[in-house]
Amino acid sequence: MDMDVIIPFSPDVPCDSNGQRMWWAFLASSMVTFFGGLFIILLWRTLKYLWTVCCHCNTKKKVGHVQCDGDCVHTKETVAALSEVGWMTSVKDWAGVMISAQTLTGRVLVVLVFALSIGALVIYFIDSSDPIESCQNFYKDFTLQIDMAFNVFFLLYFGLRFIAANDKLWFWLEVNSVVDFFTVPPVFVSVYLNRSWLGLRFLRALRLIQFSEILQFLNILKTSNSIKLVNLCSIFISTWLTAAGFIHLVENSGDPWENFQNSQALSYWECVYLLMVTMSTVGYGDVYAKTTLGRLFMVFFILGGLAMFARYVPEIAALILNRKKYGGSYNSTRGRKHIVVCGHITLESVSNFLKDFLHKDRDDVNVEIVFLHNISPNLELEALFKRHFTQVEFYQGSVLNPHDLARVKIESADACLILANKYCADPDAEDASNIMRVISIKNYHPKIRIITQMLQYHNKAHLLNIPSWNWKEGDDAICLAELKLGFIAQSCLAQGLSTMLANLFSMRSFIKIEEDTWQKYYLEGVANEMYTEYLSSAFVGLSFPTICELCYVKLKLLLIAIEYKSDIRESSTLINPGNHVKMQEGTLGFFIASDAKEVKRALFYCKACHDDITDPKRIKKCGCKRSKMSVYKRMMLACCFDCGHSECDCSCMSANVHHDSNTKDTLQQRGFPLSPVSLNDCSTTLSAFEEEQYSTLSPKKKQRNGDTRNSPNGSPKMMRHDPLLMPGNEQIENMDMNVKKYDSTGMFHWCQSKDIEKVILTRSEAAMTVLSGHVVVCIFGDAKSALVGLRNLVMPLRASNFHYHELKPIVFVGSLEYLKREWETLHNFPKVSILPGTPLSRADLRAVNINLCDMCVILSANQNNIDDASLQDKECILASLNIKSMQFDDSIGVLQANSQGFTPPGMDRSSPENSPLHGGLVRQASITTGANIPIITELVNDSNVQFLDQDDDDDPDTELYLTQPFACGTAFAVSVLDSLMSATYFNDNILTLIRTLVTGGATPELEGLLAEENALRGGYSTPQTLANRDRCRVAQLALYDGPFADLGDGGCYGDLFCKALKTYNMLCFGIYRLRDAHLNTQSHTSQCTKRYVITNPPYGFELVPSDLIFCLMQFDHNAGQSRASLSHSSHSSHSSSKKSSSIHSLTATNRTNRAKSRDSRDKQNATRMNKMGQEKTWFTDEPENAAYHRNIHIKPMSTSHSSHTANHQVNQNPYKSTNNHIPSIREVEDEC
Structure with missing residues (x-):
């Protein structure tokens, strides 16, 4: 051939x-x-x-x-x-x-071989x-x-x-x-x-398989996804190019047995195309193999090529798409801060956070939000991110990985916020996860500011073990259990306060309603929020009440607290501190207003430019430059420096002062109703100004100018902050070095630890105690339930700014196995009892006289163990409905004299001058239905609030804050605390203020002590610890009688505000009103007993006699001096509903004389016999006087009322006693 x-x-x-x-x-x-x-x-x-x-x-x-x-x-x-x-x-x-x-030599050689292989290809x-x-x-x-x-x-x-x-x-x-x-x-x-033969040189393409190894040698590929992506691509491409080379060889050469006659001219790239379409679609027929070798190769290649294409290509596409979507790095924008949000990232948590963080009422939020989570978002969450794409970015990763922290630029972030899963089954495990996140972030960048949510209070102690954790630099832990139970505890003192505080610290948009319904007034108050702003230099040297009155009347702002800075102490947040504190330059104020722009008035206010302005919207920034001496000169116009008098014709005044001595009249003629004591404060201010220190807040340096506004009941010479200046009897009692009555910080009442067996009551013992004015805590839990931290509920109720006799007894009704686990943190609090049982048992509820309680709290420790969200609150809802459906006998007996709210300190309601009842005995209207019992129910799922009230018309999709139970203060959900994350970021002082309000005085120092011992430590009374008692507390003021009765019937809220502030240093900030009060219903029997919250009403808001006023009242030093002149000054919250039909006050039945010896009490315990009207004996730290009643004397600031004392004795109960003799109950409280 x-x-x-x-x-x-x-x-x-x-x-x-x-x-x-x-x-x-x-x-x-x-x-x-x-x-x-x-x-x-x-x-x-x-x-x-x-x-x-x-x-x-x-x-x-x-x-x-x-x-x-x-x-x-x-x-x-x-x-x-x-x-x-x-x-x-x-x-x-x-x-x-x-x-x-x-x-290095090996790496260079390997890379060189690969590069030369590609060159050969x-x-x-x-x-x-x-x-x-x-x-x-x-x-x-x-x-x-x-x-x-x-x-x-x-x-x-x-x-x-x-x-x-x-x-x-x-x-x-x-x-x-x-x-x-x-x-x-x-x-x-x-x-x-x-000669040259192209031959099998295409096999050099197989070297591409090592491409990922080369990149790893060069430290270019670091993540598993990138290595996997390069591996898939290199294998796919090398196989594709090699197969194309073989087809190119055989098709251009022909079959050897055909003498190479059946060849066809195909370029290499045509063969590449042929192989690609063969792998993807088995070819189109435009290019195909003619040789037998080529066709035989294509048969086997289709089997492997299709499988490889179907497997590799989708995986490559997924890796590329995911990497481009969430695997990049954050590129910061110049002039714009960014924060990193991590932790529990879900649709609910993110939507709640963004709704509050990006609220329109805030000033321009020039902050980008970077979310970091190790799971890619679902479609709904992805859509939420897209709606906020201008300010929100999402990156997939973990804060436990330093590489991911570098991707989100954590070192340049303004803060890192860690969200917690509030609904997890294991709160301790969730807290441990967040603590590990804090450790990882702080290890990467110790200076970063971290705000984290914690579920359990005892887990906050672990954060103190992190060396770089520093709360002074802005690091904060928002403990949801602490704040949730603190809010509920404050509602036990003033019902509805939890709703008001929750609305104040949440950003709500104003919803206007034209109809005259209760929702109209409620939503007007909901639009108010808490803001901070620095006070203008025009306020320097003025007392807090004076500034507060000026801000409310002229600037339409409600100032409730300041951040006080001292040379000898760190800055502290003072709530309604009184006139012993004089304003300094650069003082930060806490305001209640509808938006941030309104609060700017406090910063821009200038007396020279804005004194004549009546419209607060016209108060803008002016160009005045005021020196420090101008303050001094301005005060010299109002009072004489040398003699301290405010008389205009004082002989020791200088000529220029006489020239402008009509300043006082001028001020009052310009539309600002100054307090009668506003100018009288000037001598004190000038003296402090001259000494270059207005106040040190030290227990040893006090106001010594005879200002009586500091203490409504105090004598002109008694100073608020100096325990050494107290009258002799109280000083000796409080300074008893042999008795520990308070914890080591002086912030809480304390007693020796008690065994749980000593506080357990049987059902019969509890029934014979005839409890009233107490707090019933219904708790669901068992030996395996997660602890809710009941200490956070008890601590605000045992704050030291209450006197011992003012403490409300607390009775826990629940599983003894669960309460034994909580008792370790409760055994140092006085007046605590336990009734083993179940809150669903009506017999247990009747035994603790639930119809006579000031508040019933319903909690559950089993809520997060249920997957179905609708059933998470089943126990609390069943307990609430069970109580509301109970019926009670009308002949329960005469109760203690608890009125609708407290009567201001110093007023004797038995006095004919101050009480319309002239001391007469009036029987309190008994509760005959459980619907009138004050209840606050904790919920996990917001939508379950629709099941609490059967008579409301709330839609299941209605937001929680718009529902009737929440507006009335009868329901509370932990979800309302989500807004604290953004509020704390924008102003870390907000969290300090909240904790000061709701925890009763918890401080970082106290947290350190609890971290060491997990229990309060008793301490001897010292001037420093006793001075800590002198702090404000929240209460409710009744308008149906007393010194404010004239304003209760059609008066203006602004007049009440000014009168309470001038006379008693009480700062009013809201109203608790009957739901149907706007209907002017004359029949009290048909009127609804439910109340709702109105936050910061305007000056001209009309009052009704049944209103209860939320106020911040000062600590009353004299309330503990003599039991003959003491009473409950805290609100008896059950009266808000069950006495709405009666505006009469009640006098109390006599208490048993505490001077009895312990042998006598033991004898009583043995006989178990006593009269119906006798209450359970609680040991107190007050002087052992004879029986005392609950009437308070008002001592106004004017000297004309300073001589009033409370020496009226309450008559014995005139009502006929029953034939049944009720034995006395054994003492469950040890002497404190």
Whole structure:
């Protein structure tokens, strides 16, 4: 058979003149190399095996001869010879180091080999445009010379790899070795034959599989996703290019058995296209294989190619798309801060956070929010991010990974906020996760400010173990259990306060309602929020009540607290501090207003420019520059510095002062009703100004100018902050160094720890106690339930700014197994009892006289153990409905004299001057239905609030704050505390104010003590600790009688505000009004007893007699001096509902004389007999007087009322006693 197939050739190139193909020579060189080497390796292994078998017997004889002769020297020489490293081993180790990536030389060599392999592949792409086989002159062909140099380097590298290989056979069969066999020898054949054969050089594409390893050597690929992505891409591309090279070879060459006659001209890139469409769609038919070899290859390639395409391509696409979406890094915008939010990232938590953080009532929020979470968001959460795409970004990652923290630029973030899962089944595990997040973030950047949510109060102590945790630098932990129970505890003192505080610290938009309904007034108050702003220099030197009155009347702002800075003490937040504190320059005020712009008036206010302005909206920033001396001169116009008088014609005044002595009249003529004592305060202010210190708040430095506004009941010379200046009896009692009555900080009442058995009441004992005015806590829980932290509920009710006799007894009704677990944190609080039982038992509820309680609190520790959100609150809802459906006998007996709210300190309601009842005994209207019992129910799921009130028309989709139970203060959900995260970020003083209001006085120092001992530590009374008692507390003021009765019937709220502030230093901030009061219902029997909250009403808001006023009242030093003149000054909150039909006050039944000896009490316990009207005996720390009543004397600021004292005795109960003798109950309280 003639070989008539010729190849292209040129006369200039010495090639076969016949043009015969010599592809077999190139292929043979590769095959001979491969199989020849394989044969040599196998032959060497065979000979080595035979040699080992033959020499095995001689080796045994040699070893036996050594052992028998005992030639130690020969043995040592043998061991030394065996331990020597031969030159072959050294060369092998050197070659292994050269080709490994463990050294710099090895990494350079590996990268160089890969780069040259890619270069050789590029040369193949260039040569693929030429015929498969052609004559080439090595000395004139530049690409052949480069390819030759590359292959020489590959040959050397192959030798190094061969030397370093431990198993030569497996090395010979590796993919990289096979690539070298079929690419290196043909190059040398090309030089020898002066011809080129494209052949199998496409196998160099298989080197792309090592691309990910090269990038890892260069430390470019670090994450698993990036390594996986590069691996998939390199395998897919290398397989694709290699298969295309084979099709290109066989289709352009033809079948050998067809004498290469059936070839077709296809470029390499056409073959690449053919392979791609074959893998994806099995081809379109425009390009196809004609040769038998090509078609046979395509049959097998379709099987593997389709499988690889279907597997690799979707995975590659997913990795690329996910990486572009959430795997990048945050690029900060110049001039714009950003915060990082992590933790529990869900649709609910994020939507609640963004709704409050980006609220329109805030000033321009120029902050970007970066969310970091290790799980990609679902479609709903992704849509939420897109709606806020201008200010929100999401990145997938974990704060426990430093690389992810670097991606979100945590080192330049303004703060990091950590959200907690409030509904988790294991609160301690959730807190542990958040603490680990704090540790990770602080370890990466110790200076970052962190605000984290915590579920359990006792877990806050672990944060103190982090060295870089510093609350002074802005780090804050928002304990949801502490604040939730604190809010509920304050509602026990003033019902509805939890709703008011929750609305104040949440950003709510104003919803206008035209109809005259209770929702109209409620929503007007809801639009108010808490803001902070620095006070203008125009207020410097003025007392707090004066500034508060000016802000309310003229600026339409309600100032409730200030941040006071002293040279000798750190800055502290003072709530309604009274006039002993004079304002300094740069004082920060806490305001209640509808938006942040209104609060700017306090900063811009200037007396010279704005004194004549009546519209507060016109108060803008002015250009006045006031010096410190201008303050001094301004006060000199109002009072004389030398004599301290405010008389205009004082003889010691200077001429210029006489010239402007009409300032007082001018001020009152310009629309600002100054307090009668506003100008009288000037002498004190000037003295403090001259001493360059207005007040130090120290127990030793006090106001000594005779100002009586500090204490409504105090004498003109008694100072608020100096226990040493108290009257003798109280001073001796409080300074008793042998009795511990308060904890070591002086913030809470304390007693010796008691065993739980001493406070347990049986049902019969509780029924005979005839409890009233107490707090019933219904708690659901068992031995396995998570602890709710009842200490946070009890602590505000045991704050030291209450006198001992004012403390409301607390009775827990619930599982004894659960309460035993909580008792460790409760055993140091006085007046605490336990009734083992269940809140669903009506017998237990009747035993604790739930119809006579001031408040019933319903809690559950089992709420988060249920997956169904609708059933999480089933126990609390059932208990609430059970109580509301109870009926009570009308002949329960005469109760204690608890009125609707408290009567201001100093007023004797039995006095004919102050009480319309003239001391007459009036029977309190009994509760006959449980619907009138004051209840506050804790909910987990907001939507379950619809089940609490059956008579409301709340839609299930209504927001919690718009529902009737929440507006009335009978329901509370932990979700309302979500807004504290953003509120704390914008102003860390807000959280301090909240905790001061609701916790009763918890401080960072107290938290440190609790972290050490997990219990309050008793301390002896000192002037410093007793001074801590002098702080405000929240109460409710009744308007139906007393000094404010004239304003209760159609008066203005603003007049009440000014009168209470001027006369008693009481700061009013809201109204608790009957729901149907706006209807002017005359029939009290048909009027609804439910009340709702109105926050910060305007000046002209009309009052009704049944209103209760939320106010901040001062601590009354004299309330504990004599029991004959004391009463409950805190609100008896149950009267808000059950006495709405009667506006009469009640006098109290006589208490048992505490002067009885303990033997006498033991005798009473043995007989268990007493009268119906006798209450359970609670040991107190008050003087052991005779029976006392609950009437309070009002001592106004004017001297005309200073002589009033409360010496009226309450008559014995005139009502007929029952025939049943009720035994007295054993003492459950130890003497404190």
